[in-house]
Amino acid sequence: MMNSKTLKLISNFWNWIFLIFILTFLEGWARIVYGSTFLLNPFVIQSVLLFTAAPLLIGIGQTFVIISGGIDLSVAFAMGLASVIFATVIKSLAPELGYIAVLIGFGATCLVMLIPGFINGTLISRLNVPPFIGTLGMYGVARGTGYLTADGMTVPVNNDFLFYLGTGKIFGIPIPVLVAIFFVIIAHYILTYTKFGQYTYALGGNRQAAIRSGINVKRHILLLYMLCAFCAGIAGMIYTARFSAGAPQAGEPLMLDAIAAVFIGGASFFGGSGKIIGTVIGALIIAVIQFGIVFIDIKPFWQFVVVGIVIIVAVIVDQSKNKLKGERTDE
Amino acid sequence: MNKVLDVKSVSKRFGGVQALDDVSIHLNEGEVLALAGDNGAGKSTLIKVVSGVYHPDDGNIIFNNENIQLDNPRFAREKGIETIYQDLALADNLNVGANIFLGREPMTTKFGVPIINREFMLSESKKVLKNLEINIPESSLEEPVGKLSGGQRQAVAIGRALYWNAKLLIMDEPTAALGVPEQRNVMDLIKKLKEQKVSIIFISHNLTDIFQASDRIVVLRRGIKAGERIISETNSDEVVKLMVQG
Numbered sequence: 001m002m003n004s005k006t007l008k009l010i011s012n013f014w015n016w017i018f019l020i021f022i023l024t025f026l027e028g029w030a031r032i033v034y035g036s037t038f039l040l041n042p043f044v045i046q047s048v049l050l051f052t053a054a055p056l057l058i059g060i061g062q063t064f065v066i067i068s069g070g071i072d073l074s075v076a077f078a079m080g081l082a083s084v085i086f087a088t089v090i091k092s093l094a095p096e097l098g099y100i101a102v103l104i105g106f107g108a109t110c111l112v113m114l115i116p117g118f119i120n121g122t123l124i125s126r127l128n129v130p131p132f133i134g135t136l137g138m139y140g141v142a143r144g145t146g147y148l149t150a151d152g153m154t155v156p157v158n159n160d161f162l163f164y165l166g167t168g169k170i171f172g173i174p175i176p177v178l179v180a181i182f183f184v185i186i187a188h189y190i191l192t193y194t195k196f197g198q199y200t201y202a203l204g205g206n207r208q209a210a211i212r213s214g215i216n217v218k219r220h221i222l223l224l225y226m227l228c229a230f231c232a233g234i235a236g237m238i239y240t241a242r243f244s245a246g247a248p249q250a251g252e253p254l255m256l257d258a259i260a261a262v263f264i265g266g267a268s269f270f271g272g273s274g275k276i277i278g279t280v281i282g283a284l285i286i287a288v289i290q291f292g293i294v295f296i297d298i299k300p301f302w303q304f305v306v307v308g309i310v311i312i313v314a315v316i317v318d319q320s321k322n323k324l325k326g327e328r329t330d331e
Numbered sequence: 332m333n334k335v336l337d338v339k340s341v342s343k344r345f346g347g348v349q350a351l352d353d354v355s356i357h358l359n360e361g362e363v364l365a366l367a368g369d370n371g372a373g374k375s376t377l378i379k380v381v382s383g384v385y386h387p388d389d390g391n392i393i394f395n396n397e398n399i400q401l402d403n404p405r406f407a408r409e410k411g412i413e414t415i416y417q418d419l420a421l422a423d424n425l426n427v428g429a430n431i432f433l434g435r436e437p438m439t440t441k442f443g444v445p446i447i448n449r450e451f452m453l454s455e456s457k458k459v460l461k462n463l464e465i466n467i468p469e470s471s472l473e474e475p476v477g478k479l480s481g482g483q484r485q486a487v488a489i490g491r492a493l494y495w496n497a498k499l500l501i502m503d504e505p506t507a508a509l510g511v512p513e514q515r516n517v518m519d520l521i522k523k524l525k526e527q528k529v530s531i532i533f534i535s536h537n538l539t540d541i542f543q544a545s546d547r548i549v550v551l552r553r554g555i556k557a558g559e560r561i562i563s564e565t566n567s568d569e570v571v572k573l574m575v576q577g
Contacts, residue, residue, distance in 0.1 A: 193446035195436050198425075202433055205422035212384060212420045213434035214405025272424035 014317055015264055015281045018310070019288065026292045038295065046174060050242075051287035053180040054079070054235045058251065058258035059265075059279045060187045061231030064224050066262050067191070069204040069271025070124060070131035072225060074138035075232040075258060078116050079251030081146040082236025085109050087155035087246025090162060099161040109233055116142050117229030121222030135225075146248030155246040166241030176238045183234065188276040200224065204271030257286050260307060264314040285310065333360040334396075335530045336381070336499055341390035343376055350376040351387070352554045358499070361528040363521060365541040365562070368551035369574050374534050375417065377551065378501045381532070382414040383407035395498070405434065413497035417504045417534075419488040423477030427467065428452030430476055431459065431491040459490045464516060481508040489517070493524075500524065501532045506540060518544050538567045550574055 010017065023039060030038040038044055058075045065072045089105040097104075116138050123134035168175050191197035199220050202210040211217050232251065239250040263269065264285055265278025286307055293303045336358040343351040351373045358364050366374045379385045381392065383401035392399055394410055401407045407414075421430050429436075432452050439448040453472060460467055465486040471479060476487055485508045492500055502521075506514040521531060521544045535541050541548060542562060550557045550573040558573040 189444070193444070195438075195447065198429065198433075198436055198447060201424060202422040202429075205424035206420065208418070209420040209422045209430075209433065212382070212404045212414070212416065214403065214408050215434050216403075216405075272422075 011317055011320070012266070015266060015278065015285065015314070019281055019285050022285070022288055022292060026288070026295060029296050033296075042172070044291070044295070046177075048284070048287050048291050049177045050174055051291055052283045053174075053176045054238060054251070055254045055257040055261055055286065056180050056280060056283040057183060057235040057238070058232050058254055059261040059283050060183055060276060061228030062258050063187070063262050063265070063267060063274050063276055063279045064191065064200055065131070065228050066259075066267050066269075067204045067271060067274045068200045068221065068224050069207070070221070070224070071135065071259070072120065072228045073132065073135040073255065074116060074120060074142050075228060076251035076253075076255030077139055077142035077146055077248070078113065078229050078232040079236040079239065079254065080248040081116070081142045081149070082109050082113050082233035083239045083250040084146050084150040084155055084236075084246040084248050085112050086237045086240045087157045088149060090157050090159055090240075091155060095158065098159070101159060102161050102165070106237065109237055110230065113229050113233030113236075114226050115229075117226030118222065120229065121225035124225065125218040125221035143248065150246060150248050157240065157244055157246070159244075162241050163244055166238070166244065176242060179234065179238060183231065184276060184280055187231075191276055196220075196223070201272060204268075204273070257283075257307070260311045260314075261286055263318070264310055266314075266318070268318055269315065282314075334358070335360050335362075335394070336532075337393040338377075338381065339391050339393065341377070341380055341387045341392070343373075343380060343385055343387050349554050351380070353390070354551070354554070354556050355390075356549050356556070356559075358530050358532065360530055361525055362547065363525055363531045363533055363545040365545035365548040366532055366534045366551065367536075367538075367541060367548055367570060367574060368557070371553070372551040372574070373554040374551055375503060376554075378414065378503055378532060378534065381407070381499075382412055382501055408434075408495065411496075411498035412501065413492035413495055413499070414501040415488050415492045415503060415505050417507065419484055419508075421476050421484060421488060424475050426474060427460075427472045427476060427479075427487050427490075428456040430487055431456050431494055433491075435495075455494065456490065459494045460486065463490055463493065463520065465490065465513075482510055482513045485509055485513070489520070497529060499530045499532070501534075503534045504536070505533070506535070506537065514540075538570060541570075542567065552576075 026038045030036050058079060062072060062075060086105045086109045089108045090101045093101040093104060120135050120138050123129040124131050165175050170178060191200065199210060199215050202215065203217060203220060207217065236250055240246045261282030262274060262279050264282035265274065267274025267278065289306050290303045293300055334357055338356045340353050340355055341351055342353055354377060356364065366377065368374050376385060380387050383404040383406055386402065392401060399410060422433060428449065429452065437448040437451050438445050440446065456472060463486060467479065467483050467486065476484055489505065506517050509517065518540060521533065524531060533545055545562055547561055548570060549559045550570060552574060560569065
């Protein structure tokens with residue numbers, strides 16, 4: 001029998017261990033079956049990181065919301081909406097504006113993205129709509145608005161600077177990945193070192209305690225959902241840049257991936273715990289699974305099965321954490 | 332004597348329930364006022380009005396000769412009103428220091444970036460718990476308070492209220508979760524605070540504690556003030572009668 005310290009370590013770091021396990025497996029597979037390498041192949045690394053960027057960005061906002069005890073189901077279509085708006089604005093401006101058109105598009109999209117966040121936050125904080133329902137409504141509204149804005153199509157854009165942002169590299173690292181890293185650092189700072197982050201944890205731990213210690217809980221919830229929509233907006237703009245087109249369905253497959261990344265990263269469904277670095281690991285695990293399944297050349301549909309199982313395992317680990325740590329639990 | 336708190340004709344209604352009906356209480360400097368009454372008498376509602384959690388439908392609150400509108404708990408805390416709630420109101424996922432400083436985190440800078448000063452929070456919480464003669468092992472201070480025992484959690488809640496040098500301290504059943512020796516500590520603490528001219532509103536079901544610690548008692552019954560007595564001029568029989576009669 002392992003002692004409780006070892007068990008505690010495993011339950012805290014199972015996601016790291018799992019990531020290393022699948023990477024080792026894929027590396028072994030590459031060497032034995034293909035006689036090549038997985039990890040040392042820059043193409044593989046870049047692809048996995050690019051796969052990770054968008055769900056990770058959505059996941060960052062989602063991490064805040066989930067720690068506070070809420071959930072935001074609207075992010076996937078908020079991402080699509082942002083993608084369409086970004087593309088539409090740039091397209092509508094004169095092409096010779098170049099990077100200025102991109103900047104205007106960026107500003108306009110950021111402003112528009114505060115609206116779904118503001119509505120979500122107001123519904124949840126002022127009108128006491130449960131997060132699951134309120135953001136489910138916004139899921140529909142954002143989805144419809146995205147398709148209406150794009151007129152049911154994708155919106156192609158032709159802008160060299162945008163193309164560079166989506167496909168260019170700095171020091172060999174794709175720009176979308178650098179953007180994601182930038183937001184990871186900012187989000188980690190906010191969550192770990194600022195009052196905003198502290199209040200987010202307090203809110204998820206005990207809402208009444210947060211209210212009674214004088215925290216403006218309503219305003220805080222509002223800001224959380226605006227932050228979440230903003231992150232989805234960045235993900236949507238990255239999509240537009242990568243594919244030189246805005247698509248209302250851009251984020252559709254990412255909604256569950258992003259939520260899964262947060263839970264695989266160790267956040268509790270009941271709020272009060274979670275970390276940005278956990279969400280990074282969670283998003284990486286999902287991306288590696290998705291890419292790995294293509295890599296070992298089995299039917300790509302297996303990715304849904306595997307990711308699904310990993311989510312369930314994540315929740316089981318979270319549930320049994322207290323028991324593993326030898327703490328009091330009610331049966 | 333200096334009147335610290337004067338609650339005038341406060342009423343509060345929740346839907347069809349009149350939780351408080353025209354209740355007035357006052358409190359002098361360094362005085363311990365016991366608030367007694369059966370379950371549902373309105374004790375907790377009354378103190379939540381004073382601590383800014385509920386807004387009264389009617390009546391006003393005068394604190395330090397100033398008519399104040401307590402729109403939220405932050406405002407009450409800024410005025411020097413601290414509350415130890417019956418349910419403790421601790422964020423179980425945060426550690427001792429984070430709970431003591433919740434809502435008022437001290438900041439510092441690291442590499443020019445503002446960050447929460449967790450070291451200060453830890454060292455100050457050690458101090459305040461030491462002053463209270465409350466023993467929480469150092470290794471537990473950085474654990475979430477959800478892992479502490481009932482008595483230790485109560486101690487954190489008390490420490491949080493005392494750290495901010497309250498002028499008025501409201502204690503809602505402060506000894507409910509405690510063992511016998513810790514209960515005695517809390518009663519000693521009330522005496523000590525009284526000497527430091529802190530005014531205290533003390534809610535308890537335990538008449539022995541009330542008679543031991545307080546100067547005056549107000550009895551509530553179904554949202555109305557059933558009576559008020561100087562402790563030295565009454566006895567537990569009379570208090571019980573006030574609580575149940577009518």
